[in-house]
Amino acid sequence: MYRFFCFTSLFCYFLRIYVVSNIGFLFSDVLTVFLGIGTFSVSGSGGQIIPSSGPSNPPSSSSWTEDSFKIGVLLEPLDDTEMEGRPSHPPTGITFHVSLESSIRTRVGRLENEGSIFLLDKEKGHYWLDIKTALKKAPSQSEYNRLLEFESRDLQIRELKHECYSLFQQMLYEHSGLAETCSCYNPKEALLFFFNEKRDELDNNILSSVAERDGLERQLLEEGKRLVH
Numbered sequence: 001m002y003r004f005f006c007f008t009s010l011f012c013y014f015l016r017i018y019v020v021s022n023i024g025f026l027f028s029d030v031l032t033v034f035l036g037i038g039t040f041s042v043s044g045s046g047g048q049i050i051p052s053s054g055p056s057n058p059p060s061s062s063s064w065t066e067d068s069f070k071i072g073v074l075l076e077p078l079d080d081t082e083m084e085g086r087p088s089h090p091p092t093g094i095t096f097h098v099s100l101e102s103s104i105r106t107r108v109g110r111l112e113n114e115g116s117i118f119l120l121d122k123e124k125g126h127y128w129l130d131i132k133t134a135l136k137k138a139p140s141q142s143e144y145n146r147l148l149e150f151e152s153r154d155l156q157i158r159e160l161k162h163e164c165y166s167l168f169q170q171m172l173y174e175h176s177g178l179a180e181t182c183s184c185y186n187p188k189e190a191l192l193f194f195f196n197e198k199r200d201e202l203d204n205n206i207l208s209s210v211a212e213r214d215g216l217e218r219q220l221l222e223e224g225k226r227l228v229h
Contacts, residue, residue: 104148135148
């Protein structure tokens with residue numbers, strides 16, 4: 001029952017019609033703090049907001065740190081043993097990081113198979129193809145690494161949005177009266193508008209980097225997913 005009321009409040013907040021709930025306050029307070037001090041992090045206990053020392057510090061979320069570490073490790077050039085059987089210096093002069101590329105391709109395929117709406121409406125196979133094409137055209141190793149890390153980070157956000165949307169659809173199915181109450185709105189469009197609006201608010205803070213804003217968006221999505229799961 002608690003989950004139902006949480007999701008009802010969140011849905012009505014999406015549609016901007018009536019209810020300001022605990023979830024609404026959560027997003028509002030988080031963004032107020034973020035816009036005021038530049039960056040923030042959510043602790044592992046109760047979603048408490050902890051200000052950071054300045055805009056140059058990355059979010060201290062454990063998941064953000066762990067993911068960044070994993071990406072950093074995967075972006076390190078492979079040693080001679082690991083590179084056995086592969087060209088250590090491809091024609092472009094760039095060492096391709098096969099493990100991370102394979103992970104991204106697999107994750108994209110999983111979203112495609114689940115009919116995700118968060119892959120830019122591209123035909124099956126085209127989302128990964130566009131990523132691979134861009135990686136092959138990278139003019140330097142550093143640009144290749146930057147692009148690969150961005151694509152992995154961006155995909156994590158799309159995966160979280162897909163999870164939130166799936167929970168959203170499940171709750172609408174279980175509580176059909178919720179959608180009927182707000183029948184003048186399209187639930188899918190309302191949710192997408194909410195996601196886009198929150199990202200726009202984060203992007204308005206010019207003191208933070210793209211990577212920091214991505215980390216903050218992931219924290220918001222993780223918290224929203226936790227509240228309605």
